[in-house]
Amino acid sequence: MCSNLGFSGWPPSTLPLLLLSVLPLVTSSSSSSSSRPQWILQRVPAVLPLQSQPRPSPRFLSPARLDVASQCDPECHLKAPPPLDRDLPQFLAYQTLHSDGRLSETAVGIYGLDSNPNQPPSRRKREIFGHDGRYSINGRDFALKYPFSAAVKLSTGCSGTLVGDRHVLTAAHCVHDGKNYVKGAQRLRVGFLKPKRDSRGGAVSNFTANMGDAHQSGKMKFQWIRAKRTHVPKGWIKGNANDIGMDYDYALLELKKTHRRRYLNLGVSPPSRSLPGRRVHFSGFDNDRPGQLVYRFCRAGEETSDLLYQRCDARPGASGSGVYARMWDVGRRRWQRKVIGVFSGHQWVERRGASQEFNVAVRITPLKYAQICYWIKGNFVDCREG
Template identity: 70%
Template structure:
């Protein structure tokens, strides 16, 4: 169930959300997932690296002097640049660190043509002063999800918490997608990255609860209509599973957390055992104008609502080839959440949610005397899809269509 914390406003908010999230009537104009062939990103050579350095404390904030205009002027990476950026490090739970070179096949650089790219020289890329600020834009539009009947149902059940303080999303039987800065600050691994754990919300006890087997929000919890039931504050706790290995792209490590490397602020965790929950599929990020209502949504564990899962949705803003800017309200702790969209799958004849990005965090930029605020998500591009899918599947055959 959704709750903004005010009982008197809950009924009106409930009605509003019901209308917002009601399944649209299917027509030829409905947003649809477009199946596309994606390139192949294959590991070529893996070498042991020196033991990693770990920070004394976790630095989970991302700042970047590069705003949307800066990204527009950034030169497009060459094929050889992309091979370097998509190479990756793997941190194993036993402390072993490896680096893997990759080959890229079937990649057409013309597929990434975008007005966000410019032929302007790299030296003309303008930098700006950055400072941190709050991550709530005006009225707080977040909703706490309460009650086990909702927390344990898809899609809310795919949200997990990392022991380093971030959030993540289940994208495989053993795999969690999150932000790279949740485990690595661009130079060193953060404290706790080697013994990383992933937390799943579960009930504390099994006392009898009012039966609510289906969602009031037909579009959001996939079971069908049900009578309204007030939110239940069931006691929940985290059950933790250790991560076996963590993959981080070299684009993040080479670029540094404070540079344009935020384009590669994503990481994949492999758990030591399967989680036995339904996971969300990965999808190539479509253009913002193709998203239903141009809207994106994600759920995470914001620090200011301790122990609660927080859901939000907002209109997608400006987009770059690798980044999506938006003003979804969020607080520290939500970083690493999977940004997803719900669109019609014509092949399977059903509505389907897919993770199309990773929420990176807040950016406050001062440039030419003007201050601007952004929340930034890393888009799942075809190349990133190919890489992450290979990490999950272990083969490229199952990763050719995004």
């Protein structure tokens, strides 16, 4: 597989040194009088496939999971010891499910890893959820306008986000329950929302926010594209990662054909304190508003190196949505939205003798960025800046 990198003539022992020589240095934005929040380029390691082996064909026995559960709250995650560097290749190795039912497993090598990232987690008391702050978005004027147009629906019931002309980022639990692939994963389809037409053939434009009419506009139709293959990191598969959670709850789908919609770029998740207003955004297809695209934004809360907690209102079905932020890109001299995480779902946790609710998203770390970007691009050269 290294032939995609353009280094097929190099001996294997030379490759790590060669990669280190071309990996970018840590780059920060230059001092500027502008107060605009800026994307800061970070060192991105290379996560490269080493060897792929066939695995026994899976049995698709598990029902699709539209939400996740964990007994570990934010404080528990913060206290958990970080994975050792020697364990990371095991967690970032991945399985690939092909549309014909074949299953393969790929080992990876990690090069240029910064073992001491200076990113202390923030601590903030979680606030109780208030009124429903979700927005239903329908019609050509909104639902098919970027960035809402990048949201797609999975046939297993989850949501996803377009991150390439043939690629969809979603949650791993939408296709794999940690032990088995879910029913429908082999024949997985991705739905693109189509505008609803009124009785005269025109597009309906509607933008409602928690006004009790979530079902009155009726269902919208989808155009479906089959998934060609699905990548799931082994860190998600039970027995390979820690027991507390969802650090690797992400997956990438490759479609059988290209689409024509604008997609969102990937970005390394910055500390929540550097986000504009500390806000995050995402759109998905919540089950309680069938056929509608639901958008929300909210203030980011506690975070760990791998997880981001927030107060965005959501229901099952929104899992897998790409969490994004909008910041100033100094190099391109324009505002740019980037996907910085994957919405995993709600967590109900027994904490101090009471049940408490948490919303959690998996952050795109430099390592995860390198892996997902390689799945999309097929080389590490285009994945050097996060």
